[in-house]
Amino acid sequence: MLLVLSDEHKEHLGFLPEVDSAVVGEFGRIAVEFLRKGTNPKIYEGAARKLSVDAETVQHGVEGLMYLLTESSKLMISEVDFQDSVLVLGFTEDLNQLLLQLYLENRKEIRHILGELTPSLPHYHNLEWRLDVQLASRALRQQVKPTVTMKLHLEESGGDKSAKVLQTDPATLMHLIQELEKALAELKTTHCRRILRNIK
């Protein structure tokens, strides 16, 4: 699947062949860093001064690179498709190789970062448990009531952690285990295996 680049995008990237490949490499590194941590406009100005061009041109170049990387990672395009897509820009072979390397080295991480944008529920992180026996309460003395207290640690995709304290009785605990084991067994059935194998 080829990546279709808009004219504006091609224009922004058009700045890249005019500078050294070392500089392009540096821009690539900056683009990935911005994807990780957010943009920092001061860098554009510093680079613009060194190269004697507009800060805006530098910004467009870096942003063009960022967009190229995110779109390619999102679609998970193959090496060949990436090279073909970039060919349309009319860059030198060295530059194309550089861009390809940049893509291949970083795409897993970029996909992970993009994944954090998707709507999702908190996911399981850890479970701590404790066995208690209730001996008495305000309403009734001389009890022997076993309970299992659990602390469920959950994590949001942004990294926020939360913990919930929950309680259950032995019978319900056995029931929970049974139900969840059924859930795990489901993945191993022929039906699921077939789907997992064929949709790739």
Add this chain to the structure above:
Amino acid sequence: MELSESVQKGLQSLADATFFDMKTFSVLIEVAFRSLLSAHADRSVLDQPEFKRLDQKLLKHCHTAATTCILEGVKQNADKSTISACLEDVSFDAERTEVFYTTYQKYKSDLETLLSSLGRCPPHINDVSWRLEYCIKNGHVHKVNEPSYLISLNVEPILLQNANNGGSSEDVHFSCTMEQLQDLVGKMKDAAKSLEKATQL
């Protein structure tokens, strides 16, 4: 068993044959026990035909005294000698004590269940639902191709006997991968194993 003055006075009236003959006494004792176990507060609990002749204020006082005494007894797991001693102090004769104790034994375990369910505890898990899904793509990443589980723990906030607590279930929802679910189930099994060991001690 420590009972307040008002309760003791009520019991003394119950012991008095001029207020309650044996039949009326037995009916009131039975009604007292059953009213504690019924799910809804029943306004007509004291509308028995045997009670028509009685002074209503006295009747209510004695009913309250009886139910308080019953709850105290069950709460402390009182045995026959404790109950007999307590009732003797309020002038119950042997026959009335016997009627009370027999009814007490009849309803004791149900009352214990009722009392043990009162009280606050952390949200209590009742059930679990799960869903297995295979994510193909989303708006930000294509070709995800990963299975994942969606688990819902059905939770009740406060454990109360009467279902009229308007308790909204605060279900806990979370997603997990197969490995994470295996970890979760593994830890629950550890808890279950140690439960089993504890019961064998």
